[in-house]
Amino acid sequence: MDTEQPKRKIIHIDMDAFYASVEQRDFPELRGKALVVGGSPEGRGGVVATASYEARKFGVRSAMPSKRAQQLCPHAIFVRPRFAAYKEVSAHIREIFSRFTDLIEPLSLDEAYLDVTVDKLNIGSALEIAKQIKQAIRDELQLTASAGISINKFLAKIASDLQKPDGLTFIGPSAIESFMEALPVEKFHGVGKVTADKMKQMGLHTGADLKKLSESLLVQQFGKAGHFYYQIVRGIDNRPVQPHRETKSVGAEDTFAEDLETEAAMNAELERIAPLVHDRLRRHGLKGRTVTLKIKYHDFQQITRNHSFLHATDDLEQILDAAKKLLLATLPDGKPVRLLGITMSNFSEAPVKKNKPENPGQLTLF
Incomplete structure (x- = not known):
């Protein structure tokens, strides 16, 4: 008989249109406008870092070429990123997190995982902690965040994206199986467009479809990721929140x-x-x-x-x-x-001794 592990309480916090929201907060004339933070569409053109929700209505998305963003939304206002300002806000957000737990895994300036299985204030409820974090961000920074709460990182991250902006979504243990079975494959975190297209060509459109396949068949079709798909479609994700996670x-x-x-x-x-x-x-x-x-x-x-x-x-x-x-x-x-x-x-500070222009060493990517 399997011994069931105690359920963890994981929160994923994701700031809403972070760079654009900071710009609209700091410059009132930008509020309510279609705003694109990123490179200019002029010349060779840059890339969209973040778009306000007013611009997203026209199909503008992050990582999109700025020229394309301008085509989709000709009246959009383009501004250059102010990374020093965003880092300052991010540090304040991190301080808010630390009031509740030290188990914080930042993913970027605007999102992080929190493990609140045991919290500093003995609140006990992950849902209540997420509400308090969202309120503190609103009160102290005049910004909004979306929060996802569940028993593991995968589910918490998906949950945070379900009701943006200013969302609060809880996926409890009893709802996990039905939630994962209904989830479209393209919504699985880590499944890109190419993989999603391949899945659909195989007749795999939802978690329920994936669940019908054996682990060996998933590995045969998708390599090592097949192990992950087999586990995650069953709501299993044992990755811990890593406070000292370092971007490699x-x-x-x-x-x-x-x-x-x-x-x-x-x-x-x-x-x-x-x-x-x-x-x-x-x-x-x-x-x-x-x-x-x-x-x-x-x-x-x-x-x-x-x-x-x-x-x-x-x-x-x-x-x-x-x-x-x-x-x-x-x-x-x-x-x-x-x-x-x-x-x-190779993000360390010490300079290398010499260039190695054609080193064929294999690296693990992405």
Whole structure:
């Protein structure tokens, strides 16, 4: 007979349109306006970091090219990010969290997991703690947050996204099975568009569909992630909240609808991917010394190549230039490419002794 582990109490807090909300709070003339925080749509164009809910109504989303955002919402106001201001607000939010628990795992400036199985104030109810955190953020910072509460990280994160903005969603133990069975596969945290499309082609549209497959079949179809899907569709996620969680790498990749066959087409994709990596570095307040290029060919052969700078950087031009040089050094003649990815890592401060422009060492990405 299995011994059931005591249920944990996990909260996922996600600030609502964080950068845009801070801008609208600090500059009243922006309130109620379609606001895009990110790179300018002019020239080569930047990337959307965050869009206000007024802009999201037009389909504007984070990580979207700013040019596309302007096409969708021509009257949008574009402002550059003020990362120092966001970090200051984030530190205040973290201090609010610490009033209730020390088990805090930040994911970025605007979201974190909290384990309140045992809380400092002996409140006992995770739902009540989430309400108090939301109220403190509103009272002290004039901002709103959405909270998800459940027995593990996966469910808490999904719950926080269900009633945005200013949401509060609790998924209790008795509701987990029916909730997971009804959840569309594209809503599973960690399932990207390509994987979701593959699932749908297999007739897998909801958690209930996934649940019908054996673990071995899921692993056969989706690799190691199959183990995760098998567990999570049953509401099982034993990952602990890690207070000292350290970001090891920041990256972005894309699988193309049609294989790329020319260097020009590949460089054009790198020019699209690199700004996403740059934006994520800035969002996490990180600078890296190692840029890694991931290439998957049409035959599914995969390689990675990396280059280390003398000093840590978050400079877009440096990252893009290094990725292009790595691509040029590794392109076999006439071999189509189905995926490209760029990752930054090695975030420590000590400078490397020398550059290693063509180190073929394999890195674990994403």
